[in-house]
Amino acid sequence: MTPALAISGLTLRYGDIVAVSDLDLEIQPGQTVALLGPNGAGKSTIVNAVLGLLPAAAGTVEILGRRPPDAVRAGSVGAMLQHGGLPSEARVGEVVDLVRRSFPTAWPLDDLIVTAGIDGLLGRPVEALSGGQRQRVLLALALAGAPPLLLLDEPTSAMDVGGRRAFWTTMRRLADRGHTVVFATHHLEEADAVADRVVVITGGRVVADGSAAQVKAGTVARTISFTAPAGARLDGLPAVTSSSHQGSTLTLTTADASTTLRALLADRASLPDLEVRGASLEDAVLSLVAAGRNGALR
Amino acid sequence: MNPLFAFQLRRVGRNRQYLLFTVLLPALFTIFFTKIFGGLASGPVEYQREAALYMVSMMAYGGLGAALGATIRISFDRASGWLRQLRVTPVPQSQVFAVDVAVGALLTLPSLVVVALVGRFVNDVQLGLGTWLALVGVLWAGSIAFVALGLLVGLALDERAAGGAIGFVGVVLAALGGLLAPVEVFPDSMRTLAHAMPSYWYAQLGRDVAAGGAPSATAVLALAAFTAGFAALAVVVARRRPLYAVAG
Numbered sequence A: 001m002t003p004a005l006a007i008s009g010l011t012l013r014y015g016d017i018v019a020v021s022d023l024d025l026e027i028q029p030g031q032t033v034a035l036l037g038p039n040g041a042g043k044s045t046i047v048n049a050v051l052g053l054l055p056a057a058a059g060t061v062e063i064l065g066r067r068p069p070d071a072v073r074a075g076s077v078g079a080m081l082q083h084g085g086l087p088s089e090a091r092v093g094e095v096v097d098l099v100r101r102s103f104p105t106a107w108p109l110d111d112l113i114v115t116a117g118i119d120g121l122l123g124r125p126v127e128a129l130s131g132g133q134r135q136r137v138l139l140a141l142a143l144a145g146a147p148p149l150l151l152l153d154e155p156t157s158a159m160d161v162g163g164r165r166a167f168w169t170t171m172r173r174l175a176d177r178g179h180t181v182v183f184a185t186h187h188l189e190e191a192d193a194v195a196d197r198v199v200v201i202t203g204g205r206v207v208a209d210g211s212a213a214q215v216k217a218g219t220v221a222r223t224i225s226f227t228a229p230a231g232a233r234l235d236g237l238p239a240v241t242s243s244s245h246q247g248s249t250l251t252l253t254t255a256d257a258s259t260t261l262r263a264l265l266a267d268r269a270s271l272p273d274l275e276v277r278g279a280s281l282e283d284a285v286l287s288l289v290a291a292g293r294n295g296a297l298r
Numbered sequence B: 001m002n003p004l005f006a007f008q009l010r011r012v013g014r015n016r017q018y019l020l021f022t023v024l025l026p027a028l029f030t031i032f033f034t035k036i037f038g039g040l041a042s043g044p045v046e047y048q049r050e051a052a053l054y055m056v057s058m059m060a061y062g063g064l065g066a067a068l069g070a071t072i073r074i075s076f077d078r079a080s081g082w083l084r085q086l087r088v089t090p091v092p093q094s095q096v097f098a099v100d101v102a103v104g105a106l107l108t109l110p111s112l113v114v115v116a117l118v119g120r121f122v123n124d125v126q127l128g129l130g131t132w133l134a135l136v137g138v139l140w141a142g143s144i145a146f147v148a149l150g151l152l153v154g155l156a157l158d159e160r161a162a163g164g165a166i167g168f169v170g171v172v173l174a175a176l177g178g179l180l181a182p183v184e185v186f187p188d189s190m191r192t193l194a195h196a197m198p199s200y201w202y203a204q205l206g207r208d209v210a211a212g213g214a215p216s217a218t219a220v221l222a223l224a225a226f227t228a229g230f231a232a233l234a235v236v237v238a239r240r241r242p243l244y245a246v247a248g
Helices: A043-050 A068-073 A092-102 A109-116 A131-143 A161-176 A188-194 A212-218 A257-267 A281-294 B003-013 B016-039 B044-072 B074-079 B082-087 B093-121 B129-142 B144-156 B159-176 B188-194 B198-210 B217-240
Strands: A005-014 A017-027 A032-036 A058-063 A077-080 A149-153 A180-185 A197-202 A205-210 A222-227 A240-246 A249-254 A275-278
Touching: A005 A043, A017 A043, A017 A058, A017 A205, A032 A043, A032 A161, A032 A188, A043 A058, A043 A149, A043 A180, A058 A068, A077 A131, A092 A109, A092 A131, A092 B003, A109 A131, A109 A161, A131 A149, A131 A161, A161 A180, A161 A188, A180 A188, A197 A212, A197 A281, A205 A212, A205 A281, A222 A257, A240 A281, A249 A257, B003 B093, B016 B044, B016 B093, B044 B074, B044 B093, B044 B129, B044 B144, B044 B159, B044 B198, B074 B082, B074 B144, B074 B159, B082 B093, B093 B129, B093 B144, B129 B144, B129 B198, B144 B159, B144 B198, B144 B217, B159 B188, B159 B198, B198 B217
Parallel strands: A032 A180, A032 A197, A077 A149, A149 A180
Antiparallel strands: A005 A017, A005 A058, A197 A205, A222 A249, A222 A275, A240 A249
């Protein structure tokens, strides 16, 4: 089967800065994939390159076997962009209609309204939309041509908690209908709730790829927390990938809890309120990101 | 009708400021200037000459303002991210440009026709039917120079500067090109400057036709050269900063 999205050896540069280096990623039709990573990880850069908005310094991108400009022209892809927008002096219904008509096949209007959650907004001037409503209209534009591949770049960034949850339901529904959905996010909760595959990206490279459960299990990260005075010297502890101080509680994320604990106990008589916990997805990603930065993970 | 063309036309048509400045204002100026200067005329022949001259100037003013106003807006569509959004639909980029050119060209027509009607029925300008049609036709065709200029300005400037430029560029071109006051009353140095303005040659097309002749070759060539120059520069700017680029 032709992959919905095939990225191979993709390198992207902004001037001298390498934003994405030698990225390989293949996504099969029907998958819902989260591109997860901190701000500046290269997620938007990848989305833009897939859409042909950013030229590749090296490598190839194919959407259902077509190069990006051809795929966009053929209506194979719909997108919600980070810097996409709506035209002034237009009504929502006119914009939706224009975009629907530009695609070879249009998503039936009644169903589009329900799916994107833009009921009652069609007669509104674009200027009168709230942030969340705007996002939903932009989603409607991404869906308007019923494209096989949907690329959503931080789709819930302007939404409140309720809006975000409703949006997740929509995204799952899209996957149920056989659409391939690729969305960039820095919300772990979102990736966990929606995606059947999580690709963790940091520094423009893939540092983990699998189900949310696999990503969590794939890292042996644990957190160690105990009460320690502020400014306690903890430099050079083995296996520690990150540390944080909250009040008097110090939390260390470690790739190897026993090694770290042994070193800690060698230094001091006791570790008050000691806790060792398995990693949440958030911890897993933080440790992956930290390891990626240190170059420890390939 | 092409859906994007209809869509763009509806958007501009909704802008009351646009209609005010490109149709109503030139029409009112036509009456105003003709009442003042026509009143000073020594006889009916001179009145006809003055009235026709101001009508042509105001047709040119309205026409160039309408062409600029319709096209400089491309800057707003870039700033809002709409052009970027449109870039990820099957609508080709070339169509986005073509539609803006067509909308700019079409929207010039109401200004020209309304000012001509005011000239004929309010100021009693007498021209043959063929001359009326030729006058509107030649000024309509010539407005392409300002469609090109508007696209250039809209592509080159950011949203804020472009907003100011819509009014500013039109007024400067009108004033320096002798549309508000005729170049005959200009001092020599300013007259030379007027001859370097596309607006002067644009109005000259109309003056030549209103006088019963064909547009002079000088005026046609000068305006064609301006059009080619503006279009070429617009292409250079568009290459350096594609429509879908958000900033920089």
